[in-house]
Amino acid sequence: MAKMTASERIMMSAMGKEPDRVPVFGIFNDWAWGQLYGRNHMLDYCQDAEKWAKVMVWTCKEMGGDSAVALPDVHPLAEAICEASGLPSPSISWKDFPRTDAHSLYEGDLVNDPAYGNPIIKTMKDAEKLKPADPYKHGRLPVLLKSIELANKELKGDWPVGGMVENALSVGGGLMGWTPMFMAMEKNIALWKKVEDVAIKSSWAFAKAQKKVGAVFAVSHTELPARVGSESFLANPTWMQADWPPELYKRIPEELGLGIAVHACTTGPNEPGIDAWKTMVNHTASFFCAESGGADSLARIKEALAPASVMGNIHPVDIMLHGTPDDVEDACIELIKKCGPGGRFQLGPGCTYSLDVPYENVKAMVDSCEKYGKYPINL
Numbered sequence: 573m574a575k576m577t578a579s580e581r582i583m584m585s586a587m588g589k590e591p592d593r594v595p596v597f598g599i600f601n602d603w604a605w606g607q608l609y610g611r612n613h614m615l616d617y618c619q620d621a622e623k624w625a626k627v628m629v630w631t632c633k634e635m636g637g638d639s640a641v642a643l644p645d646v647h648p649l650a651e652a653i654c655e656a657s658g659l660p661s662p663s664i665s666w667k668d669f670p671r672t673d674a675h676s677l678y679e680g681d682l683v684n685d686p687a688y689g690n691p692i693i694k695t696m697k698d699a700e701k702l703k704p705a706d707p708y709k710h711g712r713l714p715v716l717l718k719s720i721e722l723a724n725k726e727l728k729g730d731w732p733v734g735g736m737v738e739n740a741l742s743v744g745g746g747l748m749g750w751t752p753m754f755m756a757m758e759k760n761i762a763l764w765k766k767v768e769d770v771a772i773k774s775s776w777a778f779a780k781a782q783k784k785v786g787a788v789f790a791v792s793h794t795e796l797p798a799r800v801g802s803e804s805f806l807a808n809p810t811w812m813q814a815d816w817p818p819e820l821y822k823r824i825p826e827e828l829g830l831g832i833a834v835h836a837c838t839t840g841p842n843e844p845g846i847d848a849w850k851t852m853v854n855h856t857a858s859f860f861c862a863e864s865g866g867a868d869s870l871a872r873i874k875e876a877l878a879p880a881s882v883m884g885n886i887h888p889v890d891i892m893l894h895g896t897p898d899d900v901e902d903a904c905i906e907l908i909k910k911c912g913p914g915g916r917f918q919l920g921p922g923c924t925y926s927l928d929v930p931y932e933n934v935k936a937m938v939d940s941c942e943k944y945g946k947y948p949i950n951l
């Protein structure tokens with residue numbers, strides 16, 4: 573088969589057809605930033621559109637990834653809402669973030685402060701101060717928009733460029749803390765609705781602006797199953813609706829034509845909650861589920877969520893960080909063999925990984941697609 577562009581490869585795979593080879597994602601921006609500018613140089617992380625766009629272009633052209641995404645971490649929207657509302661930033665900024673060990677990025681220490689510390693929004697009086705973020709004005713949103721535009725110019729549509737769409741629960745968790753947020757949903761629904769309304773309005777405006785500058789997909793991450801457990805996730809439709817409000821997630825693919833890739837930010841198991849995942853699939857044109865849980869688990873999820881695609885799920889710590897390039901290659905072979913046939917699969921890690929992951933391991937992941945991922949798969 574003739575050489576395809578990354579955009580053609582991903583599109584064909586998403587349609588359930590076999591392209592030239594399995595597409596690869598997962599050269600994360602924080603890791604790539606560390607590679608390009610030095611791993612201790614995070615002071616201006618995602619503050620400069622040109623530097624940020626260069627990271628996105630490098631992941632495609634130099635590292636061999638099949639997509640670029642303007643996704644720095646999970647805070648831009650909550651930060652922007654706080655700036656719009658004249659409130660202090662809810663998250664620890666990168667320059668103050670102590671990387672105590674290689675595991676800490678993966679475990680999301682960045683969210684611990686708003687989640688367990690002193691949340692910005694505690695009462696209705698606090699929530700009344702909230703104003704939706706303007707994507708052209710507040711926080712890092714203008715940097716992200718500019719970087720999508722710059723990367724797109726450079727990549728010329730040969731690689732798909734994506735952005736981010738934050739769901740209401742992630743934004744709410746950042747503003748209120750997770751436990752108080754769930755308590756508000758049960759006991760003070762007016763408070764939750766106020767936060768949700770601002771989150772949805774901000775997310776919609778940002779999605780629209782990203783589409784305008786050339787994003788073709790957006791990553792949305794959900795922490796819900798990880799926070800409450802798969803069984804509770806399944807048993808509480810209210811929570812799911814809040815995490816995946818149809819008024820937002822139905823409209824984004826339908827009205828903006830922006831494909832959504834949902835990242836299940838959890839080490840699983842996700843399978844007990846698969847029926848809940850299916851209800852989310854119904855709300856969107858494209859659904860991707862990445863998790864750590866092994867190739868067999870991902871293959872079963874792929875079957876259950878058809879015709880949606882799956883992405884994943886090399887273990888970010890056990891394999892990407894602590895493994896050798898041979899270990900990475902073994903994990904890739906197993907995933908390609910079990911999840912590759914028939915398309916609807918992109919190879920990558922289950923979640924973002926540490927800045928300490930060796931270059932050779934990321935390279936081994938990308939190279940595995942060329943070496944073992946050519947269709948038809950013969951492993």
Ligand SMILES: [Zn+2]
Nearest residue numbers: 837838923924
């Ligand atoms: Zn994650």
